[in-house]
Amino acid sequence: MRNTVVFTVGTVPTSAALGLVLAIMLNRRLPGRGLIRSLYFLPMVVSGVAVSLVMVWIFNDDNGIVNAFLQATGLPRISWLSSPNWAMLTIIIAVVWGRIGFCMVTYLAALQGINPSLLEAAQIDGAGSWRRFTNIIWPLLNPTTYLLIVLNIVFSLQAFDVIYVMTGGGPGFSTTVLVQYIFRSAFTDGKMGYASAVGVFLVVVLLLLTVLRNRLSRRSKDLT
Amino acid sequence: MTIQTRTRTTTGPSVKTGTHAKSGQERMTAGRWLVWLLLVAGGLLMFFPIYWVFVTAISPGGLAQGSGFSLWPSRIDFGVFARAFQQQPIGVWMVNSVIISAVSVLISVFISLLAGYAFAKYRFRGRDVLFGLMLLTIMVPIQVIVVPEFVIISKLGLVNSYWSVILPSAAQGICIFIARQFLVALPDELIEAARVDGASEAKIFLRIALPMSGPLIAVLTILTFVWRWNDFIWPLVALQTPDKFTMSVGLNSLNGAYAHPWDQIMAVTLISMIPVIIVFLIFQKQFVQGIAESGLK
Numbered sequence: 001m002r003n004t005v006v007f008t009v010g011t012v013p014t015s016a017a018l019g020l021v022l023a024i025m026l027n028r029r030l031p032g033r034g035l036i037r038s039l040y041f042l043p044m045v046v047s048g049v050a051v052s053l054v055m056v057w058i059f060n061d062d063n064g065i066v067n068a069f070l071q072a073t074g075l076p077r078i079s080w081l082s083s084p085n086w087a088m089l090t091i092i093i094a095v096v097w098g099r100i101g102f103c104m105v106t107y108l109a110a111l112q113g114i115n116p117s118l119l120e121a122a123q124i125d126g127a128g129s130w131r132r133f134t135n136i137i138w139p140l141l142n143p144t145t146y147l148l149i150v151l152n153i154v155f156s157l158q159a160f161d162v163i164y165v166m167t168g169g170g171p172g173f174s175t176t177v178l179v180q181y182i183f184r185s186a187f188t189d190g191k192m193g194y195a196s197a198v199g200v201f202l203v204v205v206l207l208l209l210t211v212l213r214n215r216l217s218r219r220s221k222d223l224t
Numbered sequence: 225m226t227i228q229t230r231t232r233t234t235t236g237p238s239v240k241t242g243t244h245a246k247s248g249q250e251r252m253t254a255g256r257w258l259v260w261l262l263l264v265a266g267g268l269l270m271f272f273p274i275y276w277v278f279v280t281a282i283s284p285g286g287l288a289q290g291s292g293f294s295l296w297p298s299r300i301d302f303g304v305f306a307r308a309f310q311q312q313p314i315g316v317w318m319v320n321s322v323i324i325s326a327v328s329v330l331i332s333v334f335i336s337l338l339a340g341y342a343f344a345k346y347r348f349r350g351r352d353v354l355f356g357l358m359l360l361t362i363m364v365p366i367q368v369i370v371v372p373e374f375v376i377i378s379k380l381g382l383v384n385s386y387w388s389v390i391l392p393s394a395a396q397g398i399c400i401f402i403a404r405q406f407l408v409a410l411p412d413e414l415i416e417a418a419r420v421d422g423a424s425e426a427k428i429f430l431r432i433a434l435p436m437s438g439p440l441i442a443v444l445t446i447l448t449f450v451w452r453w454n455d456f457i458w459p460l461v462a463l464q465t466p467d468k469f470t471m472s473v474g475l476n477s478l479n480g481a482y483a484h485p486w487d488q489i490m491a492v493t494l495i496s497m498i499p500v501i502i503v504f505l506i507f508q509k510q511f512v513q514g515i516a517e518s519g520l521k
Binding site for chain 2: 022025026028030031032035036038039040041042043045046047048049050051052053054055056057058060063065097100101105154157158160161164165179182183186187192195196199200202203206207210
């Protein structure tokens with residue numbers, strides 16, 4: 001359970017924040033903009049299993065590129081996946097990698113919905129770009145931000161593929177999140193009833209989040 | 225990682241800059257260039273794992289980084305794909321995945337269109353309750369219903385068959401939802417007019433609703449295809465012998481206790497990614513739109 005919280009806290013704000021920064025940077029004319037956007041979005045269509053295998057290889061203790069790079073720059077090698085302390089971070093990186101594109105696209109859609117005359121008016125009134133962001137863009141993006149955070153929490157609570165393939169919940173129980181735990185209880189330990197009970201708990205949490213999400217998406221529709 | 229990308233920015237995007245810089249109407253100020261460089265660097269960092277799959281696959285021994293740090297293969301060997309096909313039943317997995325995805329897409333689009341049309345254009349008792357219940361199914365994660373679903377499938381005697389994977393995903397709440405949202409926007413007047421002219425309900429659907437649903441069918445097909453292709457947990461449970469595995473499950477089985485050479489694993493990974501990447505590149509617009517509208521991936 002604690003792992004679930006760490007995992008959720010590690011993935012949700014990170015991917016949302018990175019998505020926002022990217023969306024703002026991309027929301028203007030730039031050479032090769034379409035191509036850049038595709039680059040960020042591409043990981044999303046790749047299956048969880050493929051993502052995990054690539055990440056397992058990149059973060060491989062002995063032969064992975066990351067450790068080779070660390071060594072080449074004189075830093076100590078890190079046992080990314082085999083030490084309980086680092087494994088969670090590695091998984092968070094892998095998941096965030098796959099999720100940035102989603103947050104970016106959602107924010108981009110919202111940014112393009114902002115009426116440009118508002119920004120022009122502010123500019124004429126002498127507001128700098130930072131003022132324009134904090135006073136106009138950010139408040140207008142609020143519904144999107146809430147929506148994204150709730151959605152991301154739901155995704156994180158349901159995350160399975162990446163953890164299952166990359167660490168199988170280990171080393172020890174260091175990366176076992178709730179869903180992983182359900183699967184392990186049901187199919188490895190054979191405790192189907194217990195697993196279902198944990199499952200019901202998860203569903204209740206998710207349902208609460210869904211109600212919240214529906215409220216928010218209704219509100220965001222009212223605003224636009 | 226940062227240094228890798230920085231060195232690669234100097235070579236990577238040069239193909240694009242020359243032609244596109246001119247077409248941008250606004251002048252490129254220093255700040256703009258900085259933003260652009262950051263974006264390109266980040267983009268390359270995002271793309272790196274996919275690049276790495278490719279490079280690992282084509283270099284003999286999987287470009288192990290045990291001895292030193294290098295980004296390029298010293299020797300290139302495309303034979304790995306042939307070897308992977310020989311040693312692993314990839315062809316079979318590929319066929320399984322294609323069959324399962326294709327049939328799932330067909331059934332799912334068919335059901336979603338009909339159900340979405342009914343929810344959108346007909347009034348019947350309990351419609352809103354039914355619709356609510358259907359929305360509820362979207363939220364229940366697959367992991368939670370894996371156990372009861374497995375019991376049902378085994379009672380039906382379908383374990384380890386294509387149908388065990390196809391049937392549970394045949395009617396997707398989310399697809400029906402997307403279909404309904406689209407079809408609600410069809411003008412009622414058209415349907416009324418056809419009804420006045422004496423067209424049967426089936427004819428109205430086929431002649432009026434269906435021809436106007438092109439974009440909807442595209443979005444549904446693409447999303448369902450990518451989802452089914454990437455499905456993992458349910459096929460993992462339902463399919464038990466390697467000759468029935470889908471690409472994802474097969475890929476996972478390589479990551480087992482056996483020490484498979486990394487170049488082969490990466491070759492298989494690459495092969496498994498190609499169909500969805502192609503679909504994504506062709507239908508990028510619809511894909512992004514579908515995701516932005518449904519709020520789901």
